[in-house]
Amino acid sequence: MSLFKKLKEKISHQTESVTAKFKEGLSKTRDSFAEKINDLLSRYRKVDEEFFEELEEILIQADVGVQTVMELVDELKLEAKRQKLEDSESLKPLITEKFVELLHSTAGNQQLNMASDGLTVILFVGVNGVGKTTTIGKMAHMFKNQGKKVMLAAGDTFRAGAIEQLEIWGERAGVDVTKHQAGSDPAAVIYDAIQATRKRDIDVLLCDTAGRLQNKVNLMQELNKIYRVIQREIPGAPHETLLVLDATTGQNAFSQAKTFNEATGITGIVLTKLDGTAKGGIVIAISNELGIPVKFVGLGEKLDDLQPFDAEQYVYALFSELFEERENQQQSEQ
Numbered sequence: 001m002s003l004f005k006k007l008k009e010k011i012s013h014q015t016e017s018v019t020a021k022f023k024e025g026l027s028k029t030r031d032s033f034a035e036k037i038n039d040l041l042s043r044y045r046k047v048d049e050e051f052f053e054e055l056e057e058i059l060i061q062a063d064v065g066v067q068t069v070m071e072l073v074d075e076l077k078l079e080a081k082r083q084k085l086e087d088s089e090s091l092k093p094l095i096t097e098k099f100v101e102l103l104h105s106t107a108g109n110q111q112l113n114m115a116s117d118g119l120t121v122i123l124f125v126g127v128n129g130v131g132k133t134t135t136i137g138k139m140a141h142m143f144k145n146q147g148k149k150v151m152l153a154a155g156d157t158f159r160a161g162a163i164e165q166l167e168i169w170g171e172r173a174g175v176d177v178t179k180h181q182a183g184s185d186p187a188a189v190i191y192d193a194i195q196a197t198r199k200r201d202i203d204v205l206l207c208d209t210a211g212r213l214q215n216k217v218n219l220m221q222e223l224n225k226i227y228r229v230i231q232r233e234i235p236g237a238p239h240e241t242l243l244v245l246d247a248t249t250g251q252n253a254f255s256q257a258k259t260f261n262e263a264t265g266i267t268g269i270v271l272t273k274l275d276g277t278a279k280g281g282i283v284i285a286i287s288n289e290l291g292i293p294v295k296f297v298g299l300g301e302k303l304d305d306l307q308p309f310d311a312e313q314y315v316y317a318l319f320s321e322l323f324e325e326r327e328n329q330q331q332s333e334q
């Protein structure tokens with residue numbers, strides 16, 4: 001069975017709408033990526049050093065990350081040699097396979113860690129403008145659809161407008177928001193929110209925080225205080241600390257991830273605005289080079305555009321047209 005068919009089979013257990021979302025959300029990346037790879041394949045019948053160099057270039061341009069690209073291409077070269085693959089066409093399934101392999105081996109556990117009993121607390125960190133508030137709103141909607149009772153805590157008391165913005169998302173998702181006045185202590189907001197969850201039998205508490213990267217010491221102190229409050233109230237919490245990163249910022253996302261990871265232990269990444277970039281290869285670079293799993297991706301602005309990250313769906317969305325087109329072409333030539 002061709003790799004493409006295997007991939008298709010693997011994702012067939014999911015609903016078509018998820019496949020469609022990934023395809024639509026990754027259309028910019030696919031368009032530039034697929035076009036370049038198609039062009040490469042048509043120019044090189046036989047693979048040689050130059051072919052691999054050009055492939056490296058394409059992957060780096062898609063923000064896959066230099067270190068990851070080197071690893072990937074070295075493995076491809078070795079595997080091509082081992083399997084005695086010489087024509088470029090036969091290398092294509094191998095490229096896809098390596099992408100999936102890499103994502104599986106480095107991405108770690110993509111499932112959200114939820115409390116086995118009682119309240120699950122999820123902390124969101126990240127700089128302003130990355131889509132943190134939007135992500136919290138989308139996630140509230142997702143949990144609500146799963147039948148869970150959700151509450152939001154307006155822990156970004158620093159940025160003007162952040163509390164109101166969270167309230168708007170709370171309304172949209174139909175969930176309550178615990179808030180204090182702007183400028184108040186974020187740890188106190190989160191403490192109050194935890195007390196409120198007890199009265200209202202809440203399953204999941206999603207906590208916003210301020211993203212003041214300019215001052216790492218402040219950031220650390222603030223987050224540590226929040227942690228202490230949460231841990232004292234709910235043993236084992238927070239169950240997740242999710243770093244929200246904007247895919248369109250490319251390499252900037254890396255430095256943010258490094259700083260936040262030093263300031264606090266990140267358990268997962270939410271990569272937003274993947275639909276807004278042609279450089280969607282950043283997912284691979286982030287999971288491979290930072291060793292932190294990408295747990296969710298933002299594929300659009302609507303409430304249901306936040307999707308659990310799925311390596312197969314991602315690779316299928318990037319490569320399916322390329323495969324389908326080529327397979328159809330080959331069939332019509334036969």
Ligand SMILES: Nc1nc2c(ncn2[C@@H]2O[C@H](COP(=O)(O)OP(=O)(O)OP(=O)(O)O)[C@@H](O)[C@H]2O)c(=O)[nH]1
Nearest residue numbers: 127128129130131132133134272273298299300301
């Ligand atoms: N296309 C697209 N837009 C997104 C996505 N996620 C967020 N956005 C948009 O990004 C913009 C910023 O998002 P916000 O959540 O308002 O960001 P913010 O409030 O500055 O973020 P924080 O300060 O991090 O809370 C908004 O216009 C969102 O609609 C996504 O996955 N795709």
